[in-house]
Amino acid sequence: MDSTKKNNPVYSTSDTAKVALTEEEWKKILPADVYYIARQKGTERAWTSKFESFKEVGTYYCAACGNPLFKSDTKFESGCGWPSFYEPISKSSIIYTPDNTHGMVRTEVQCGRCKGHLGHVFDDGPPPTGLRYCINGVVLDFEKAKEAEKNYKEKPAQ
Numbered sequence: 001m002d003s004t005k006k007n008n009p010v011y012s013t014s015d016t017a018k019v020a021l022t023e024e025e026w027k028k029i030l031p032a033d034v035y036y037i038a039r040q041k042g043t044e045r046a047w048t049s050k051f052e053s054f055k056e057v058g059t060y061y062c063a064a065c066g067n068p069l070f071k072s073d074t075k076f077e078s079g080c081g082w083p084s085f086y087e088p089i090s091k092s093s094i095i096y097t098p099d100n101t102h103g104m105v106r107t108e109v110q111c112g113r114c115k116g117h118l119g120h121v122f123d124d125g126p127p128p129t130g131l132r133y134c135i136n137g138v139v140l141d142f143e144k145a146k147e148a149e150k151n152y153k154e155k156p157a158q
């Protein structure tokens with residue numbers, strides 16, 4: 001947990017209870033860039049996320065509440081400029097909402113725990129789902145699969 005989470009009492013990677021705060025409360029506990037995307041449905045500029053071409057093995061969480069969202073093995077290079085995944089960790093990770101703004105018919109994806117805006121899902125992704133979850137990197141937290149990696153390294157060479 002980094003210092004930006006110190007003021008965030010709802011942040012938890014294990015608590016699945018839904019989070020419902022007022023916008024005022026969110027504004028107080030979230031860093032400005034996370035607040036802009038998660039609560040005001042903003043979009044980060046393409047190619048600005050460090051997660052866009054990130055290849056570490058681990059888990060991605062909602063940066064606003066800590067809800068587990070995606071695993072690194074469902075991440076793929078979409079070339080669209082935002083971190084892309086083909087499948088969320090579980091059905092409860094994500095809420096889907098029709099979005100007809102900006103003259104487009106899209107499906108917005110929100111965090112299943114805090115309803116923070118994450119990005120959109122499109123149907124031009126790779127198998128097995130054929131979906132492309134196009135997600136703002138600002139609202140993602142990443143945790144390296146430390147234990148899995150350690151076990152792998154400690155395996156004696158055959």
Ligand SMILES: [Zn+2]
Nearest residue numbers: 062065111114
């Ligand atoms: Zn969340």
